[in-house]
Amino acid sequence: MTQFLALLLRNRLAAAGGIVLLVVVVLAVLTPVLPLANPDATDTANRFQPALSRAHLLGTDHLGRDLLSRLLWGTRLSLAVGFAAAIFAATLGAAIGIIAGYFGGRTDNLIMRGVDMLMAFPYILLALAIVAALGPGLGNALIAVAAVNIPFFARNIRGVTVGLAHKEFVDAARLSGLGHGRIILTEILPNVVPVIVIAMSTTIGWMILETAGLSFLGLGSQPPQADLGSMLGEARSALITNPLTSIVPGAMILVIVMGINLLGDGVRDALDPRLRSGALTRPMPATRVDRPTPPPAETEEGGAVLALSDLQTQFHVKKRVYKAVGGASLAVRPGECLGIIGESGSGKSVTALSVMGLVASPPGVITAGAARYDGQDLIGARYETLRRLRGDRIAYIFQDPLATLHPLYKVGDQLVEAIRCHRTVSKAEAWQRAIDLLKQVRIPNAESRASSFPHEMSGGMRQRVGIAMAMANDPDVIIADEPTTALDVTVQAQILSLLNDLRRERGLAIVFITHDFGVVGQLCDRIAVMYAGRIVEQGPTEAILTTPAHPYTRRLIACVPELGEGRRKLEAIPGLPPAVDRLDPGCAFAPRCEKARAACLTGEIALAGSGQRAVRCLFPETEIPSEQSA
Ligand code: ADP
Numbered sequence: 184m185t186q187f188l189a190l191l192l193r194n195r196l197a198a199a200g201g202i203v204l205l206v207v208v209v210l211a212v213l214t215p216v217l218p219l220a221n222p223d224a225t226d227t228a229n230r231f232q233p234a235l236s237r238a239h240l241l242g243t244d245h246l247g248r249d250l251l252s253r254l255l256w257g258t259r260l261s262l263a264v265g266f267a268a269a270i271f272a273a274t275l276g277a278a279i280g281i282i283a284g285y286f287g288g289r290t291d292n293l294i295m296r297g298v299d300m301l302m303a304f305p306y307i308l309l310a311l312a313i314v315a316a317l318g319p320g321l322g323n324a325l326i327a328v329a330a331v332n333i334p335f336f337a338r339n340i341r342g343v344t345v346g347l348a349h350k351e352f353v354d355a356a357r358l359s360g361l362g363h364g365r366i367i368l369t370e371i372l373p374n375v376v377p378v379i380v381i382a383m384s385t386t387i388g389w390m391i392l393e394t395a396g397l398s399f400l401g402l403g404s405q406p407p408q409a410d411l412g413s414m415l416g417e418a419r420s421a422l423i424t425n426p427l428t429s430i431v432p433g434a435m436i437l438v439i440v441m442g443i444n445l446l447g448d449g450v451r452d453a454l455d456p457r458l459r460s461g462a463l464t465r466p467m468p469a470t471r472v473d474r475p476t477p478p479p480a481e482t483e484e485g486g487a488v489l490a491l492s493d494l495q496t497q498f499h500v501k502k503r504v505y506k507a508v509g510g511a512s513l514a515v516r517p518g519e520c521l522g523i524i525g526e527s528g529s530g531k532s533v534t535a536l537s538v539m540g541l542v543a544s545p546p547g548v549i550t551a552g553a554a555r556y557d558g559q560d561l562i563g564a565r566y567e568t569l570r571r572l573r574g575d576r577i578a579y580i581f582q583d584p585l586a587t588l589h590p591l592y593k594v595g596d597q598l599v600e601a602i603r604c605h606r607t608v609s610k611a612e613a614w615q616r617a618i619d620l621l622k623q624v625r626i627p628n629a630e631s632r633a634s635s636f637p638h639e640m641s642g643g644m645r646q647r648v649g650i651a652m653a654m655a656n657d658p659d660v661i662i663a664d665e666p667t668t669a670l671d672v673t674v675q676a677q678i679l680s681l682l683n684d685l686r687r688e689r690g691l692a693i694v695f696i697t698h699d700f701g702v703v704g705q706l707c708d709r710i711a712v713m714y715a716g717r718i719v720e721q722g723p724t725e726a727i728l729t730t731p732a733h734p735y736t737r738r739l740i741a742c743v744p745e746l747g748e749g750r751r752k753l754e755a756i757p758g759l760p761p762a763v764d765r766l767d768p769g770c771a772f773a774p775r776c777e778k779a780r781a782a783c784l785t786g787e788i789a790l791a792g793s794g795q796r797a798v799r800c801l802f803p804e805t806e807i808p809s810e811q812s813a
């Protein structure tokens with residue numbers, strides 16, 4: 184709620200609209216106690232008095248009635264009718280929409296066709312027809328205005344409800360034995376209330392105008408009772424000779440409707456969670472780079488195709504700075520597989536995405552370091568350069584193949600697109616290549632499978648397609664971000680051996696991200712262990728698995744169950760990884776480490792050791808010789 188208000192007030196226009204509206208509403212509420220003349224007392228001797236005349240602040244109208252008094256009483260009435268109509272229309276419309284959307288099928292059809300029929304008439308004509316049938320009067324005008332707005336609410340709310348009615352949480356409520364009424368009240372309604380409020384806040388202004396329109400035509404409030412519309416209607420004949428009588432109610436209508444609309448837009452923006460998280464701000468084509476210090480001079484990485492040096496990526500969200508990656512240095516050579524391992528949230532994905540500038544900006548910013556592909560620094564490279572390399576020289580495989588494949592295109596076509604985006608080859612050639620790729624990733628019946636849609640394939644098959652797509656342009660480096668996490672163990676083993684074969688056959692360099700120590704042993708030559716955005720240990724897979732040096736690595740390995748090892752107590756690591764916006768100096772793992780001492784919490788702890796094997800710990804489990812011949 185406070186967040187909502189803060190967002191609303193930050194929107195200057197909405198705040199201005201809200202303040203204007205608040206003043207008008209307070210005046211309207213206070214009208215009965217203000218020292219005003221009787222709004223209906225005529226005094227024909229003092230017709231059309233100018234403003235600021237004696238006893239009449241805004242002058243008088245054609246019957247000598249006090250304009251200020253009539254204006255305030257009229258505003259009060261117009262606001263009341265407008266709000267009442269809006270609430271009436273919203274309640275009824277939402278009820279209709281929820282019922283139609285929730286039950287669907289014939290109920291939906293019947294209700295919505297009725298609503299469509301109402302919507303086929305022009306608003307004001309329909310309102311006129313309803314008032315004509317019911318007879319003039321403010322109450323009937325209210326009913327007419329509410330009635331013509333019901334279809335708008337019904338349509339909106341039905342659309343939202345249809346989307347919700349088949350969500351898992353509604354199914355779960357059904358399975359737990361709740362009746363339709365309870366489900367609608369406790370599951371559906373809370374989810375549509377924001378939509379109702381938004382629809383209301385943007386239509387109240389319109390409803391006040393419509394009511395004023397009916398009153399203007401003499402079908403709403405009846406004399407001598409004043410509302411803004413009837414005041415305008417009565418002043419019409421004196422528009423030229425005494426414009427004041429028209430201007431006063433006209434200006435009030437303008438102020439009210441503008442205030443409501445500005446506030447309504449603000450409410451809509453503040454209530455929409457997607458707008459709040461910045462989904463409508465267009466992300467930049469590549470991650471923003473803001474390196475105050477120039478990247479370190481190129482160091483000899485021993486023939487690495489991809490080398491990160493001290494890469495730092497942060498997320499700047501409002502005043503908070505999340506240091507997702509706080510200085511990662513890695514290198515991978517052709518034909519080599521480097522594993523990056525760490526708990527969820529340790530910064531593995533952000534590291535991987537930073538390489539090609541794929542971290543969304545805003546809020547992502549790369550603040551230091553370099554990522555060199557074949558000696559060329561990719562951080563801060565021109566977008567065209569990055570685009571040429573993306574998917575061509577450096578390709579990605581992501582965790583969820585269903586989310587990365589387009590649901591409406593055949594997988595063959597998607598492969599063709601990936602190929603033709605970097606090569607000028609004919610469609611037929613590309614299709615043939617797509618089939619070859621599918622064969623390479625060991626998809627049976629590749630020819631017919633190329634014409635399948637992603638949803639027609641199993642999870643393992645889809646991930647194979649994902650790998651085929653990454654292989655489409657024969658890249659030098661594949662960055663695989665937890666590619667097997669969503670798969671069962673047998674398929675996982677197949678995918679791992681497939682990646683292994685591909686790298687042996689083609690000299691492919693693989694950066695393999697996982698949180699599973701069981702997986703790295705099968706594929707990776709070297710491992711980098713990541714914690715809170717930093718590499719805490721690095722070395723050959725064998726060495727790390729047998730003699731882990733960092734307490735964190737040891738505890739991670741101890742969490743892996745092993746078959747055939749008999750009963751063994753699996754030790755979970757107590758505590759949680761730290762929040763990366765409040766990193767204390769010293770070792771980030773210290774609060775969860777039983778070996779931590781006071782020294783661990785002061786100052787920077789360097790990654791000590793040779794290039795091959797290194798650990799960032801003051802009290803490692805095993806001593807690492809500081810200069811080991813590689
Ligand atoms: P993982 O190691 O599981 O792949 P990530 O690299 O996805 O972890 O995330 C690293 C850290 O960055 C996490 O603490 C996460 O909360 C933070 N983070 C990721 N994306 C954003 C974002 N858009 N805004 C703020 N923080 C983010």
Ligand code: MG
Pocket residue numbers: 528531532533664665
């Ligand atoms: Mg991740």
